[in-house]
Amino acid sequence: MLQTIFWSVGVSRFALSDRLAFSKSKTNALVASLLDVGLLEETGLQDSTGGRRAETVQISTRLGVLIGVDLGATSLEVAILQPNMQVLARHTEPADVRAGPGVVLARVRALMGQLLQQCKLASKQVIGIGIGVPGPVDFESGQLVNPPLMPAWDSFSVRDYFKEEYAAPVFVDNDVNLMALGELWRLQHSLQNFLVIKVGTGIGCGIVCHGEVYRGANGSAGDVGHICVDTEGPRCHCGNLGCVEAMAAGPAIARMATQAAQDGQSPALAASLQERGTLTPEDVGQASRNGDAAANAIIQQVGAKIGQMLASVVNFFNPSHVFIGGGITRMGPLFLASVRQSVYQRSLALSTRHLEIQYTPLAEQAGLVGAGVLAMQETLKTWKGRP
Amino acid sequence: MLQTIFWSVGVSRFALSDRLAFSKSKTNALVASLLDVGLLEETGLQDSTGGRRAETVQISTRLGVLIGVDLGATSLEVAILQPNMQVLARHTEPADVRAGPGVVLARVRALMGQLLQQCKLASKQVIGIGIGVPGPVDFESGQLVNPPLMPAWDSFSVRDYFKEEYAAPVFVDNDVNLMALGELWRLQHSLQNFLVIKVGTGIGCGIVCHGEVYRGANGSAGDVGHICVDTEGPRCHCGNLGCVEAMAAGPAIARMATQAAQDGQSPALAASLQERGTLTPEDVGQASRNGDAAANAIIQQVGAKIGQMLASVVNFFNPSHVFIGGGITRMGPLFLASVRQSVYQRSLALSTRHLEIQYTPLAEQAGLVGAGVLAMQETLKTWKGRP
Incomplete structure (x- = not known):
């Protein structure tokens, strides 16, 4: 019941009884008793369809707070969430995740403390911690398994690291799975089968199947970065030729952009390169918006490769929506158009008839919200009536 | 409860109470009442782990029979099942499915009648009909949607066709989904996430995710035949280049075998071609078993292409098992070895560490059993206490 209420933000008691398949009076009685013990709180009045005003409830903010952590290959983000x-x-x-768990997690722990202090909260007010990492995770043990972008983390238990300081349970998952979980929560299960593709330093995919995040037999489902898009393509760090990650992720984009800048094909990229010494997808997007032909060509090429990978995945999975997130979204609308064109050309008509391809609606927050949702969802599963 | 019993063939009452999450006494009472009304029957004694002998029950065979139909692109199969x-x-x-629904279904209807007569059964003793078709099906309406191998069937309602003669409900699904359902039933849900690949005239994939057959947003999930395995490959009937179906399904194999026979590369295939006028995967398998080098080369080439497609799918879905079925299984063990080699080379270590690739354990029966399971499962959902 708490789980359903958590997944039904802004839903009236009336609609809640529907979702729980309880009678209205049973729902009212249960809600009342949960309000009494302080597990729920009322969140004001809401217009229901019938014109009456129905009250909505939510998990009580007085229970405590959650900490969400989103570790990327080149950045880290920590938040305190209600x-x-x-x-x-x-x-x-x-941040550089390759520095290893000792360095990176020490910084995360320091930031957790600072942010809690900023909110005037003590560590015992934390009821759950959710952490996303850019590699495959064995969900049960909370350990990373053979993470290609972060070899020093292999078999490291992120969960145990925070045990001393926090009594709250710690849950660890792959960053893209958490983006998918965040979007699923936002959508309140209104979509049952969709994908979230993250294109950053690597390329990964979060899968929602039958309304649940799907992690696969070994927790490595969604590892689409090594799908081959060109049998004659460049060699990937995994050893194979023409992986989409080697041809269309962040480093490949930076390489193509640097090439265009150095070859004199793009004055805009050359100027950015001179100014900051490196180029990012954002620079390419900016140059494209200013009409730079070389930047446009890079975006179209990258979009075509990602679209080709997605076409295979769409033929296989037939999702209703594909949401694209990560640093690549800064390349702007031309990128999305190139992806769509490539998918529609290579996928079957039936799979794409109602297919929507968009940027992640939660944008850069998806991973962090997902980390919070994971923490809350898993904490509720084992809730033993604290406060 | 009936659903659980149906999915638990040979399971003792004791184990059943576990699966139902009911107490032993509640399970016994419910089973007794279902035995009383004739919905269940006892199936003798079974050795339980404790050394005691526990009785097993099953859906009563006196309720009636099911009809299972497995329509392939080039064959049809009808069975009466308990x-x-x-x-x-x-x-x-x-059979040639391209002859259209009128011709093909008239033959199916005639066979249904003959088989019932053979079993001394009347049509009113049929409690459910399950039909597999080699194309995408909208499961709710029971209609085919844009089937590439059988254009004359587009929007045709197979379900309505049998309404006049049979009071029993008719359920239609894609043939590979039914193979997956058949294997799932045989496995009694012991595997939660696996794939069934059928390679015949086309190539399709049945997906089991979270212990259920997954059909996708539009019922076209598993359409892996048009995944690109060679960007410079031959043109497929779908319009794209290098689809795996154009390079490794039945017609491509027959073409390669005919070429080898005509070029003088394979005396064995030349002899078979002269004898029967056409060549099949079975002929290639036979020649290979007799040490024919050209046949071996064809099998390895086909196995490599199917394996390349599977590698993408395995990276994405991370199944625990991949079962391969259809006419291709007659190519023998070398084919399976080639597929495995190609998948293990191209998929990530984590995805393949525990991955099993085998021929479908139910072999040629998988589709028919799946049709029967579909009929029984769906019929039980709407059971209104008939007989």
Whole structure:
């Protein structure tokens, strides 16, 4: 019941009885008793369809707070969230995940402390911690398994690291799975089968199947970065030729952009390169918006490769929606158009007839919200009546 | 409860109470009452782990029979099955699905009548009909949607066709989904996430996700035949280049084998071609078993292409098992070895660490059993206490 209420933000008691398949009076009685013990709180009045005003409830914010952590390959983000996923405090900064768990997690722990202090909260008020990492995770043990972008983390237990300081349970999952979980929560299960593709330093995919995040037999489902899109393509760090990750993720985009800048094909990219020394998808997007032909060509090429990979995945999975997130979204609308064109050309008509391809609606917050949702969802599963 | 019993063939009452999450006494009482009304029957004694002998129950065979139909692109199969999926009578013959629904279904209807007569059964004793077709099906309406191998069937309602003659409900699904359902039933849900690949005239995939057959947003999930395995490959009937179906399904194999026979590369295939005028995967398998080098080369090439497609699918879906069925299984063990080699080379270590690739354990019966399971499962959902 708490689980259903958590997944039904802003839903009236009336609609809630429907979702729980309980009678209205039983729902009212249960809600009343949960309000009494302080597990729920009322969130004001809402217009229901019948014109009457029905009260909505939510998990009580007085229960405590959640900490969400989103570790990327090149950045880290920490936030304090309320049980309704409202962000109380948040900090993001560049980081190199290859520095290893000792360095990176020490910084995360320091940031957790600072943010809690900022909110005038003590560590015992934290009821759950959710952490997303850019590699495959064995969900049961909370350990990373053979993470290609972060070899020093292999078999490291992120969960145990925070045990000393926090009594709250710690849950660890792959970053893209958490983006999918965040979107699923936002959508309140209104979509049952969709994908979230993250294109950053690597390429990964979160899968929602039958209304649940699907992790696969070994927790490695969604590892689409090594799908081959060109049998004659460049060699990937995995050893194979023409993986989409080697041809269309962040480093490949930076390489193509640098090439265009150095070859004199793009004055705009050359200027950015001179100014900052490196180029990102955002620079390419900016140059494209200013009409730079070389930047446009890079975006179309990258979009075509991602679209080709997606076409295979769409033929296989037939999702209703594909949401694209990660640093690549800064390349702008031309990128999305190129992806769509490539998918529609290569996928079957039936699979794409109602297919929507968009940027992630939660944008850069998807991973963090997902981390919070994971923490709250898993904490509720084992809730033993604390406060 | 009936659903659980149907999915638990040979399971003791004791184990059943576990699966139902009911107490032993509640399970016993419910089973007793269902035995009383004739919905269940006892199936003798079974050795339980404790050394005691526990009785097993099943859906009563006196309720009636099911009809299972497996339509392939080039064959049709009809069977009468008991509620425990035991086949009472069965008939298979070549057929051309392109002849259209009128011709093909008239033949199916005639065979249904003959087989019932053979079993001394009347049409009113049929409690459910399950039909597999080689194309995408909108499961709710029971209609085919844009089937590439059978254009004349587009929007045709197979379900309505049998309404006049049979009071029993008719359920239609894609043939590979039914193979997956058949294997799922045989496995009694012991595997939660697996794939069934059928390679015949086309290539399709049945998906089991979270212990249920997954059909996708529009019922076209598993359409893996048009995944690109060679960007420079031959043009497929779908319009794209290098689809795996154009390079490794039945017609491509026949073409390669004919070429090898005509070029003088394979005396064995030349002899078979002269004898029967056409070549099949079975001929290639036979020649290979006799040490024919050209046949071996064809098998390895086809296995590599199917394996390349499967590698993408395995990276994405991370199944625990992949079962391969259809006419291609007659190519023998070398084919399976080639597929495995190609998948293990191209998929990530984590996805393949525990991955099993085998021929479908139910072999040629998978589709028919799946049709029977569909009929029984869906019929039980709407059971209104008939007989």
